[in-house]
Amino acid sequence: MGKQQHTFDVYAPPPIEFARAEGCRLYDTNGNEFLDCTSGIAVNSLGHGHPHLVQTLKNQADEIWHLSNLFEIPGQAKLATRLCDNSFADRVFFTNSGAEAMECAIKTARRYHFAQGNPERVNIITFEGAFHGRTITTIAAGGQEKYLEGFGQKALGFINLPFGDHDALKSAIDDETAAILVEPIQGEGGIREVPAQCLRGLRELCDEKGIFLIFDEVQTGVARCGKLFAHQIPNVEPDIMALAKGIGGGFPLGACMAREEVAVAMVLGTHGSTFGGNPLAMAIGNAVLDVVLEEGFMDAVNDKAILFRQHLAELVDTYPDLLEDVRGAGLLMGVKAKVLNLELVAAMREQGLLTVGAGNNVIRILPPLIISEDDIRVVRDKMIAAFEAVRAAQKA
Ligand SMILES: *Cc1c(COP(=O)(O)O)cnc(C)c1O
Numbered sequence: 526m527g528k529q530q531h532t533f534d535v536y537a538p539p540p541i542e543f544a545r546a547e548g549c550r551l552y553d554t555n556g557n558e559f560l561d562c563t564s565g566i567a568v569n570s571l572g573h574g575h576p577h578l579v580q581t582l583k584n585q586a587d588e589i590w591h592l593s594n595l596f597e598i599p600g601q602a603k604l605a606t607r608l609c610d611n612s613f614a615d616r617v618f619f620t621n622s623g624a625e626a627m628e629c630a631i632k633t634a635r636r637y638h639f640a641q642g643n644p645e646r647v648n649i650i651t652f653e654g655a656f657h658g659r660t661i662t663t664i665a666a667g668g669q670e671k672y673l674e675g676f677g678q679k680a681l682g683f684i685n686l687p688f689g690d691h692d693a694l695k696s697a698i699d700d701e702t703a704a705i706l707v708e709p710i711q712g713e714g715g716i717r718e719v720p721a722q723c724l725r726g727l728r729e730l731c732d733e734k735g736i737f738l739i740f741d742e743v744q745t746g747v748a749r750c751g752k753l754f755a756h757q758i759p760n761v762e763p764d765i766m767a768l769a770k771g772i773g774g775g776f777p778l779g780a781c782m783a784r785e786e787v788a789v790a791m792v793l794g795t796h797g798s799t800f801g802g803n804p805l806a807m808a809i810g811n812a813v814l815d816v817v818l819e820e821g822f823m824d825a826v827n828d829k830a831i832l833f834r835q836h837l838a839e840l841v842d843t844y845p846d847l848l849e850d851v852r853g854a855g856l857l858m859g860v861k862a863k864v865l866n867l868e869l870v871a872a873m874r875e876q877g878l879l880t881v882g883a884g885n886n887v888i889r890i891l892p893p894l895i896i897s898e899d900d901i902r903v904v905r906d907k908m909i910a911a912f913e914a915v916r917a918a919q920k921a
Contacts, residue, residue: 539874546573549893549900551879560904562892563879567712567744567857570771571816572893578774578812585808593799600807607814608782611753613762616788619802620779623743623769624658629781629796630767631662634704634737635682637790646703647682649739654688654714654884657706657741657767666706689723694730704737704765705730709755712744715885716852716859721759728761737764737787743779744857747771748817748894751827751855758854776809817894826894829901830855836905837890844912858890859883864915872915878907 541559545552549572551559564570571578592598605617618633620626631649638646649666651657657666661680664672668685682703686693694705705727711717719727731738740763745755749771752758756766764787769779779801783791800806816822837851837860847869849861862869866886873880881889892904 539871541874548572548574549896557877559874559877559879560900560907561879562890562904563881564891564893565775566881567749567770567891568773569775570747570749570894571774571813572895573775575774575816575895577816578809581808581812582776582805585805589804591800591803591805594797594802598802598804598807600804600811601802604807604810604814607811607818608768608780611818612757612766612782613764613784614766614782615785616783616791618781618791618796618798619806620769620781620798621777621800621806622658622779623741623767624660624663625798625801626743626767626769626779626781627657627663627666627741628660630706630739630741630765630783631666631704632796633765633781633783633787633791634739636795637737637787638703640790645701646736648684648699648701649682649703650684650686650694650697650705652686652688652707652711654711654717655685655706655708655741656711656713656884657708658743688717691726698730698734698736702734702736704739706739706741708741708743708745709759710745710750710854710857711884712857712889713883715861715883715887716857716889717885718852718854721761724756724759724761731764739763739765739767741767743767743769745854747813748823748826749855749857749891750853751823751830753817753823755854755857772810772813773806774809774813776806778806778810822894826855829896829898830858832898833858833890833892833901833904836901840905840908840912843909844916847912847915852887856892856894856896859887860890861885861887869911869915872911873908875914876907876911878904878911 542554543551544554551561618629635647651666655667657663665680665683740756742754746768765783772778841848849863852859866882866888870880870882883889
């Protein structure tokens with residue numbers, strides 16, 4: 526395959542060339558088969574080549590690809606209505622990515638306070654280990670030094686606090702605070718869940734202080750955690766939310782969702798996007814919801830998650846030298862490793878099983894939501910083979 530000489534060297538892919546994909550499986554150019562527990566980082570929610578998505582994309586391609594928001598785009602009203610009918614939100618702005626959905630969420634919070642005559646309320650409180658994207662603003666929101674280094678002055682207006690330090694949080698809120706921003710479950714940070722009572726506490730604090738609660742559900746959303754949105758599990762609603770990854774099923778699509786009262790501040794001309802909400806993306810987003818909102822789909826996700834978690838818990842018991850614990854919700858799962866997580870990711874890949882590393886030495890397991898119970902057992906068997914190989918190599 527050779528090194529990709531003309532692309533930025535910011536990624537380090539393993540030496541595999543994928544040629545084809547179907548359902549939960551990827552095939553390389555040598556015909557090797559891989560079970561995909563990455564789902565393109567929680568993106569291919571319905572697996573690869575889902576017939577309804579493929580047909581929808583083909584049909585839309587025959588009609589209209591792109592219009593720009595100069596014109597009313599077919600599918601936007603429908604997708605926005607469905608997202609709102611199934612959530613806290615009343616208004617949606619469509620983007621192409623998670624970082625852009627976050628940018629819109631941040632702008633919406635600040636603009637509301639500006640419109641209320643409080644232009645000084647710009648600060649957004651975020652938490653250690655957070656990940657909100659890679660734009661200049663969202664690296665400031667995430668606050669992680671490794672992503673900020675070398676890119677000039679950190680964007681102003683973000684206060685990064687330790688995870689779970691309630692006193693630090695209370696004293697950080699002042700007259701310049703606009704919002705608290707949090708992932709209900711940190712994804713890149715290592716599948717770190719914010720306990721339900723803490724989410725409730727954040728909600729109460731925001732109400733008391735007159736500031737917004739923003740959830741970043743870019744990774745957790747769209748049935749990944751067993752409900753359409755992860756915050757619907759503890760039933761704590763945000764004022765503003767960012768969404769992306771799973772909603773496009775592999776087509777670049779994101780959304781910023783907000784309550785009516787908040788969204789009205791985003792008046793004509795305050796925001797926009799050339800590609801955001803384009804007809805292809807809208808068709809696919811609607812097609813993803815056709816499947817995910819079908820009666821029984823999320824029950825099936827939850828049933829599969831229970832089975833999957835049982836297997837993972839058994840593996841932690843069997844390999845206490847390699848694995849520490851299992852975490853997550855629904856099919857957003859993590860296993861904390863005791864050896865280097867990427868070593869285990871590589872060992873699993875050798876067995877034809879693809880997983881993703883995360884912060885805190887965690888291995889993320891993000892199968893397509895359509896994975897079958899049989900394939901969950903295949904995943905377990907491949908993990909056993911991988912962990913045995915790691916043990917054998919340690920003894921040698
Ligand atoms: C992936 C991710 C983002 C960024 O999304 P991009 O599409 O890569 O810009 C933001 N927030 C969370 C929680 C994510 O997982």
